Amino acid sequence: MLQIALWKRVAILAAVLFGLALAMPNAFYTRVEGHNDAVQAIEATGATTPELIAKRDAWPGWLPSGLVNLGLDLRGGAHLLAEVQVDDVYAERMDGLWPDVRDALREQRAEIGTIRRRDAPVGELHVQVSRPENMAAAVAAVRELARPTVTLTGVGASDIEVRGEGDMLIVQLSEAEQQATRDRTIQQSLEIVRRRVDEVGTREPTIQRQGADRILIQVPGIGSAEELKALIGTTARLTFHPVVSRTANPDEAPGTGNVIYPDIEDNGTYYILEKRAVVSGEDLTDAQPGFDQNGLPSVTFRFNPAGARKFGQYTSENVGEPFAIVLDEEVISAPVIREAILGGSGQITGNFTVEDSTQLAVLLRAGALPAELVFLEERTIGPELGADSIAAGQIASIVAFVAVLVFMGASYGLFGLFANIALLVNVGLIFGLLSAIGATLTLPGIAGIVLTIGMAVDANVLVFERIREELKSARGPARAIELGYEKALSAILDANITTFITATILFMLGSGPVRGFAVTLGLGILTSVFTAIFVTRLMIVIWMERRRPKTIAL
Template sequence: MLQIALWKRVLIWSALAAGLIFSTPNLFYERVERHNDAAAEIEALGATPEREADLALWPNWMPSSLVNLGLDLRGGAHLLAEVQVADVYEGRMDGLWPEVRDALRDQRAAVGSVRRQPSPPDELRVRISEPAGLAVALETVRGLARPVATLTGVGASDIEVAGDGDEIIVRLSEAERQATDDRTIQQSLEIIRRRVDEVGTREPTIQRQGEDRVLIQVPGIGSADELKALIGTTAQLTFHPVVGRTGEAGGDLGAGNLLLPSMDEPGVFYIVERTPVVTGEELVDAQPAFDQNGRPAVNFRFNPTGARKFGDYTAENIGSPFAIVLDDEVVSAPVIQSHIPGGSGIITGSFSVEESTNLAVLLRAGALPAELVFLEERTIGPELGQDSIDAGRIAALVAFVAVMVFMAASYGLFGLFANLALILNVAMMFGLLSVIGATLTLPGIAGIVLTIGMAVDANVLVFERIREELKTAKGPARAIELGYEKALSAIVDANITTFITAGILFALGSGPVRGFAITLGLGILTSVFTAIFVTRLLIVLWFERRRPRTIEV
C-alpha cells in the first residue's frame, strides 16, 4: 500500500522545518550581520550603547548563521604577496651563533680563541686561532646538529658543517631549508589571519599559492592600502644589548653587531649586538596603555621562558642600556635601573592613541617570520559585487520560473508537488550553507542555478515511471508505489556520480572552484532528499485525502 510510517513523516517535517529556520536569517542579511558583528565585538572588546543596539536587531533565540558573501559579491581587497623565506635563514644563523661559540669555548685548549666572521646571510663563518684544531672544532659543531622534524627529512640533519683553513662554515641542509620554508609559509598564513580578522567577523580567504606566495582576499574592507597597513609590517619586537651610540651611519661596527636608527631621534644610531636577548615570539600579550606622563604606550608581557631571560638579563646588567627594537628601529634605549622580574614592561615613544592600539594588535598577532613583497593588489568595489548579486539573482529566478512552468505544464498536479519540493530544496540548501559557514561566490551561484535544473531530474524519472505503470492497468496507489521503487536506483546512480565529481572538484580545486563544488554537492543532497521523500510525502497526503480512482501524470 501507498503509505509512510508516522516516524518517517515526523523526521521529514523536522528536516524541512530545520532547513527553513536556518535559512531565514539570509532574508534579513544586513540586520543579522550587524547583530553578529556586535556580538563578536562585545565578547572581544566589551559592550557599548551602539553595540547593544546592533545586538538587539535580531532575536538571540533565533539562529544567526549566514551564508558568507565572497569577494566577487561583496567587494573588498585582494593581495598576492611573496614571502621572503630567505630572510629566515639569516635569523637561524644568528640564533645558532651563541650555541657554536659556547660549544667551541669548551674546546678552547684545542681550537684557541673563537671569532665570528662576516658571511653571507645564509651562512655562519667562525674563525679559530688554532688551525690544527679544525678537526676537533668541526666534530664539536656537528654535535649541535638536530634531526629534521618532517617526514620528508627523516634521517637528515638540520645543518651542514664544513672547514676552510682556519674557518668553520655552517649552513642549513637542503632538507632543513625545505622544512623551514614550509614552516615560514604556514606561520605567515596564521599570523596574517590573526591580523586581518582579530575579532573573527571578516571571513577572509588566506591561502598558500605555489612555493612562496600567499593569496589574501578580505571581503568588506575599504581598500588594498588599508589591508596592507594591517599586514605590511613584520612587527618584530626584540631586545638587544647596546654596544654604543653614534651620530654617523658608517664606521666599523665589529663582528656580530648591527647599526640601527632611532625612531624618535633623527640622525641618532645605536650599535647593538645582533643576537637579541628576548624576541617578540615570546610575547603572550600586548595592550594599549598610557605611561606615567599620560602619553600613549604599549604594555607587554612575556611567557615564562621569555620572562626568565628578561629577568636574568636585567639582574646581571644593572646600569647598562638595552635597546627595544621594533622592525629594525630603536624605539627606546633605557638604562636598566634594577632587576625586572615578572616578564612585563612598557614600550613608550612618540605614539598616538591609534598607533599604540595598532601596535598592540600587531604584537598580539605575533611577528611575521619574513618580509612580504606585494606582487599584486586590487580593490574591488561593492558596486561590482552588487552587479554580480543582481545578475546571479536574475539568472536563478529565470531558471527557477522556467523549471516550474515546465514541470506544471508537463505533469499537472504532480508537477506542482515537484515545484513545492523545489522551493523547499533551495531553502534547505541555504540552511546548510549557513550552518557550515560556507562562502558564496559567483561560481557558487552558478552551482545553485545548476542544482535547480538538476533538482527535478529525480521527479521526472519517478513521474515517467508512474506513467509507465499506469499503462499496465495497475491501480493509482500501486502505480505510484512502483514508480518510486523502480526509479530509485537510477536516481541514486545519477546523483552519486555527480556527487563524486563535486568531491573531486573540492579536493583538487581552490577558491571559486571549491565554492562551486560546495553548492553543487549540498544541492545534490537536498535535491535527492526532497525528490525521494518530500514529493512522495506530499503525494501520499493528497492521496489519503482525495482517494482518487484514477490519476493523470
C-alpha cells in the same frame, strides 16, 4: 498501500522547518550582520554603547543568526600574493650557529691555529683557519654539532654540511634541512597571517600556500590591499636590548657585537645597542592596547615565566640604565630602568594613536613572522564589482528558476506544482546548510546553485515518468505512485551518488573558486534528493488522502 508513518511525516516537516529557519537570516542580511558584529564587539570589549545595543536588538537573540559569508568576488575586499623570504631564515640559522662553531674550533686551536669569520653567500658560514693543512680536524669538530633533520616522515640526514676548501671552512644547511626549514617557515607564516587576520574579525578569509614559498591571502570586507598589507606585512619582531649609546650619525660604526637602529619617530636619533637581545617577543603571552598614566595610548604586555625571569633579572641588575624596546629594527622607546620589574609585565609607550596601539597589540599577540613577506601581487576589489556579481547571479538564478518552474508545470500539471514547491524548499535548505556550516558563497558557488536548480527536478522527472508507465499498465493511482517511487529510487540514487563523488573530488583536489562550486553542488545534491524522495512524496500522499482521485492526469 501509499502510506507514510506519522513519525516520518513529523520528521520530514521538522527537517524542512529547521532548514528554512537557518536560511531565514539571509533574507535580512544587513540587519543580522550588524547584530552579529554588535554581539561580538560587546563580548570582546564589554562596551555597551547605545549604537551597539541598537544593532544588537535589531534582531531577536532567540532566532538563528548564522549567515552565508560572501566571498571576495561578491563582497569586495583585498587580494594579496606574498613571497616568503626563506633565505633570511637560512641566514639567521647561520648567524645562530656561529657561536657554537667558534667555540668548537677554539678547542682545536692547537691544531688549526686562529680562526676568523668571513663574508659568505646567504645560507652559508665561512670561517678562515690559519693552518689549512689541518682542515680535517676543523671539519670533524664542526660536524660534531650536526643534528638529525626532523621532517613529517621522521628523522633524516644531518642538518648541516661541512667541508673545507683551501683555508676556508664552509658550513651550510643540508638539502633536507633546507626543505624542512622552508616547510616550517611557510607553515608558521600561514599561521601568523591567519591569526592576524582573525584578530580583526574578518569573515572567512582565504589563506593558503601556493607553490614552494608563496602565500595567497584573500580577505572579503576589508577596505583595501594597503590596509591588509599594513596588518600582515609587518614582521612585528619585538626585542629588548641594552643601550650602549645614542648618536646622530647613522653611519657611525657600532662596534663588535653591536647594532645601530633608528628611532621610530624618524627624528634623527640613532641608538647603538647590543646585538644580542635580553628578551624577545617570543616570550610574550599577551598584549593589549591601553593608556599610560598621562592618558596617552600605549600597549601593555605580559611575559611567560621564562621571559619574566630574564626580564626581572636584567632590570634588577641594571637600575638607572636605558633599555631599548625595538620593533622590526626600529627603537620604539628607550626608557631608563627606574626599578626592577619583577611582575613579568610592562608597558610600551610612544607617540601612538589609538589605532596604532590597537594594531601593535594585534601584531604582538599574533606573533612575529619568521621571515619577511614580499608582495608580488595586490588587488583591491570594490563592493561595486561584488554588487554586479550578485546582480548577475540573481538574474541567472531567477531565469533558471522560472524556466524550470514553467517546464514542470506545463509537463506534469498538479504534480509539477508539487515539484516546484519542493524546488523552492530545496533552495531554502541549501542556504540553511551553507549558513549552518559557515560556508563562503562565491560567484562559482552561485553557478553551483544554478546548476542544482536544473538538477533538482531530475529526480521528480524520473519518478513522474515511471508513474506514467505504471498508469499505462491499468494500475490504480495509489499503486502507480507507490511503484513509481520504488522503481525510480535506484536510478535517482545512482545518478546523484556519482555526481556527489565528482563534487567531493573537486572539493578535495581543488582550491578557491573550485571548492566553492563543489560545496554548493554537493549540498544541492543532498537537498534535492531529500526533497524529491521525501518532501514531494509527502505532498502527493497528503493530496491523495484528501482527494482520493480515481484517475490521475499526468
